[in-house]
Amino acid sequence: MKLEQFQMERMQSTWENLVRYNLSESGVHPATIAELIPDAAQREALLNVELGYSQSNGTPELRRAIAAIYPGATEENVIATVGTAEANFLIAWMLTEPGDDVVMMMPNYMQLWGLVRSFGAELKPLPLVEELQWAPDLDALERAVSPRTKLIAICNPNNPTGSILTEQEMERIVAAARRSGAWLLADEVYRGAELERDITPSFWGSYEKVIITSGLSKAYGLPGLRIGWIVSTPELVANAWSYHDYTTIGPGPASDMLAQVALTPENRARLLKRTRSILNSNYPILEEWAAANDLQFVPPQAGAIAYLRYHLEIGSLELVERLRREKSVLIVPGEHFLMGKYLRIGFGSNAHHLREGLELISSFIEAL
Numbered sequence: 001m002k003l004e005q006f007q008m009e010r011m012q013s014t015w016e017n018l019v020r021y022n023l024s025e026s027g028v029h030p031a032t033i034a035e036l037i038p039d040a041a042q043r044e045a046l047l048n049v050e051l052g053y054s055q056s057n058g059t060p061e062l063r064r065a066i067a068a069i070y071p072g073a074t075e076e077n078v079i080a081t082v083g084t085a086e087a088n089f090l091i092a093w094m095l096t097e098p099g100d101d102v103v104m105m106m107p108n109y110m111q112l113w114g115l116v117r118s119f120g121a122e123l124k125p126l127p128l129v130e131e132l133q134w135a136p137d138l139d140a141l142e143r144a145v146s147p148r149t150k151l152i153a154i155c156n157p158n159n160p161t162g163s164i165l166t167e168q169e170m171e172r173i174v175a176a177a178r179r180s181g182a183w184l185l186a187d188e189v190y191r192g193a194e195l196e197r198d199i200t201p202s203f204w205g206s207y208e209k210v211i212i213t214s215g216l217s218k219a220y221g222l223p224g225l226r227i228g229w230i231v232s233t234p235e236l237v238a239n240a241w242s243y244h245d246y247t248t249i250g251p252g253p254a255s256d257m258l259a260q261v262a263l264t265p266e267n268r269a270r271l272l273k274r275t276r277s278i279l280n281s282n283y284p285i286l287e288e289w290a291a292a293n294d295l296q297f298v299p300p301q302a303g304a305i306a307y308l309r310y311h312l313e314i315g316s317l318e319l320v321e322r323l324r325r326e327k328s329v330l331i332v333p334g335e336h337f338l339m340g341k342y343l344r345i346g347f348g349s350n351a352h353h354l355r356e357g358l359e360l361i362s363s364f365i366e367a368l
């Protein structure tokens with residue numbers, strides 16, 4: 001099998017912890033263990049966690065806490081994974097093979113793009129249209145879906161645009177999946193990271209063949225726990241567990257325990273509020289900076305990311321590479337999303353850090 005490089009992750013994995021200003025991240029500044037567990041006595045319990053093999057599909061307590069987010073789901077509908085990344089990987093590996101079509105929302109987090117093509121499936125884009133505030137071209141969806149469609153892959157809220165589907169758009173996507181019999185995969189890792197509006201509706205419950213992937217990395221500000229999940233039919237979840245035996249076996253027990261803490265109703269509300277507060281206090285910094293630097297963008301509805309269009313005589317890969325080398329600032333080029341003169345800038349870090357990083361981008365642009 002020939003593996004395509006996952007360009008954005010390759011760049012982030014290489015540089016994100018080496019640069020001075022990492023503005024390539026799509027989530028908010030992470031919470032600490034002390035913030036997650038303010039009570040010192042409760043924190044003590046963590047010291048007694050045995051570092052053995054945990055229940056590999058997630059402890060029943062964790063699976064029940066995840067199921068509680070999705071009305072009607074039980075622990076039988078849930079497998080815990082190592083990040084949303086593993087959840088998506090398992091689905092791609094299980095479901096796609098040569099001869100299959102996969103319809104994928106574009107632009108998107110490119111993990112599935114690279115994976116399903118490596119597994120031999122053919123990719124058909126479902127474009128988001130900038131002139132329509134990054135709404136999906138549903139006529140293109142109708143044209144792309146056929147009896148060969150194995151999977152329709154949606155990312156809602158979307159990375160990199162921060163756009164959110166309307167309920168009518170969701171219904172049309174479900175109808176297209178139903179017509180073709182395809183599985184509908186909704187990566188909802190940014191659900192709960194909305195700026196001004198209510199929590200995004202989930203695709204859960206809209207169709208018998210729906211698969212939700214998500215995790216604690218973005219809306220909860222806990223990417224280092226590496227906890228994600230799949231929520232789907234008990235049969236699909238049981239099958240995913242047998243694939244998971246070959247990937248990671250399962251999440252570690254400390255992460256499982258901390259994820260249970262994060263998902264108590266009280267802590268869940270507290271973490272989502274923390275994320276929203278960071279997003280809303282940092283967004284004006286980004287907005288003002290973009291206006292001052294002649295960068296246009298559709299305001300994101302969710303996620304700590306803005307997807308900006310620029311007009312300079314330099315390609316986005318080269319711009320990002322030079323910015324990193326000359327200023328030690330990391331952002332994501334539009335070319336990583338197979339697009340042209342766009343930049344994805346994360347605004348979820350500490351405000352002073354964000355301001356300094358943006359200032360350096362301005363001075364770099366001025367010098368060009």
Ligand SMILES: Cc1ncc(COP(=O)(O)O)c(C=O)c1O
Nearest residue numbers: 083084085109159189215217228
């Ligand atoms: C849409 C989407 N899915 C999955 C992931 C991976 O998330 P995790 O850190 O939970 O593995 C990301 C990370 O940026 C993402 O943007």
